[in-house]
Amino acid sequence: MKKRTKHVRVKASRTIAFQGEVGAYSDLACRTAYPKFATLACGSFEDVFAAVKSGKARLAMIPVENSVAGRVAEIHQLLPHTGLQIVAEHFQRVNHHLLVLPGTKLSQIRTVHSHVHALSQCRKFIRSLNLTPVVHADTAGAAAQVAARGDRSAAAIASALAGKIYGLKSLRVGIEDAEHNTTRFLVLAKKPVNPDPRKGKVITSFVFRVRNVPAAVYKALGGFATNGVNMTKLESYMVGGKFNSAQFYADVEGHPEERNLRLAFEELEFFSHEVKILGVYYADPFRRKSAPKPAE
Numbered sequence: 446m447k448k449r450t451k452h453v454r455v456k457a458s459r460t461i462a463f464q465g466e467v468g469a470y471s472d473l474a475c476r477t478a479y480p481k482f483a484t485l486a487c488g489s490f491e492d493v494f495a496a497v498k499s500g501k502a503r504l505a506m507i508p509v510e511n512s513v514a515g516r517v518a519e520i521h522q523l524l525p526h527t528g529l530q531i532v533a534e535h536f537q538r539v540n541h542h543l544l545v546l547p548g549t550k551l552s553q554i555r556t557v558h559s560h561v562h563a564l565s566q567c568r569k570f571i572r573s574l575n576l577t578p579v580v581h582a583d584t585a586g587a588a589a590q591v592a593a594r595g596d597r598s599a600a601a602i603a604s605a606l607a608g609k610i611y612g613l614k615s616l617r618v619g620i621e622d623a624e625h626n627t628t629r630f631l632v633l634a635k636k637p638v639n640p641d642p643r644k645g646k647v648i649t650s651f652v653f654r655v656r657n658v659p660a661a662v663y664k665a666l667g668g669f670a671t672n673g674v675n676m677t678k679l680e681s682y683m684v685g686g687k688f689n690s691a692q693f694y695a696d697v698e699g700h701p702e703e704r705n706l707r708l709a710f711e712e713l714e715f716f717s718h719e720v721k722i723l724g725v726y727y728a729d730p731f732r733r734k735s736a737p738k739p740a741e
Contacts, residue, residue: 457501457502457503458503459483459503460482460483460485460501460502460503461479461482461483461484461485461502461503461504461505461506461632462484462486462487462493462496462497462501462502462504462506463484463485463486463487463505463506463507464487464488464489464490464493464507465486465487465583465584465585465586466583466585466586467484467486467585467610468584468585468588468606468607468609468610468611469486469585469604469607470508470537470584470604470628471506471507471630472484472486472585472606473604474506474535474537474628474630475506476606477535477537478506478533478632479504482504485501485502490507490519490523491523493505493507494527494528494529494633497529497633497634497635498529503634504532504632505529505632505633505634506630506631506632507520507630507632508520508628508629508630509521509629509630509631510628510629511539511562511627511628511629512625512626512628513562513566513622513623513625513626514562514565514566516680518682520631521680521682521694522682524631524652524694524723525652525692525721525723527633529633529634530633530634530635530636530637530638530723530724531631531633531724531725531726532632532633532634532724532726533631533638533727533729534629534630534631534648534728534729535629535630535729536627536630536729536731536732537627537628537629537630538626538627539566539621539627539628540604540605540618540619540621540626541563541567541603541604541619541620541621541626542603542604542605542607542608542615542618542620543557543570543601543602543615543617543620544591544600544601544602544607544608544611544613544614544615545591545597545600545613545614545616546591546592546595546596546597546613546614547614548597548614549597549600549614551574551616551617553598554574554576554597554598554599554600555576555577555598555599556576556577556578556579556598556599557571557576557577557579557600558578558579558581558587558590558599558601558602559578559579559580559581559584559587559601559603560580560582560583560584561580563584563602563603564578564580564602566621566622566623566626567602567621568622569622570617570620570621570622576600584601584602584604585603585604585607585610585611587601587602588603588607588608588610588611588613589607589611591611600616601613602620605618631650631724632726633724637724637725638724638725638726639725640700640725640726640727642699642700642703644727645727645728646698646727646728646732647698647699647700647725647727647728648677648697648698648726648728649696649697649698649699649701649706649724649725650694650695650696650722650723650724650725650726651694651695651697651720651721651722651723652692652693652694652695652719652720652721653665653692653693653695653713653717653718653719653721654684654691654692654693654717655691655693655716655717655718656718661716661717662693664716665713665717666679666713667712668709668710668711668712669697669709671709671712672705672706672708672709672712673705674698674699674705674709675697675698675699676695676696676697676698677696677697677698678694678695679693680693680694680695681694682694692719697709700725701722701725
């Protein structure tokens, strides 16, 4: 008699969505920050946001910048229009592994497969072995393909999680060129959180557009300086295909209800328009070890 397989249904309230294949660094970030949650792989960032809005997942884990590769430009264009709120941040150390089929020796490898950013982050290592890089859409997808092909001349650069999932062996660990290689992720949900500044450092993320007048950016940001607000990030990007129209994304320390940040926002709104707060949340312990972990 054939044994029936038992399927375990995971509640959406304990699910976090990410973009990429199972075993990707975004998947690893989800499992690290929310170990009690199931992860949901999605094909695109839009699919990730849709999963949360439709109720398939409670949270979304989205990469926004890497200490080596820089910002994920697509995300800054999407964030103001997701209909979701930033509720936490997570910094994930990136440790690249050289993954191969079990029994493969280093001398057998001829090509190395991975995402373009992972390949560029391991440029010195790849050059030292005289390997030919092959670009894939995803690190975990590259690992899956190497495993499926069964070719001992091919290796993948991906996470230890990807190696475990796809049955590959790690020949080298920490092959990235920069020791500080870290990716910052934002966690999004349907409803905002309201962190208490007395319990830990708070970050406020927002976007705004300045009026098309001389020194508009200088005047708009002046209130943050005069009120002693620390701005940890400021990015500008073109909107609507116009070179004279830019939107800014910013992260500042503090809660909008605190007097100094409230005054800074009042001055910002006087010299700009379309100010939109994307989220108010606790700073990750990566910034300050005393900050509380994101609530589950």
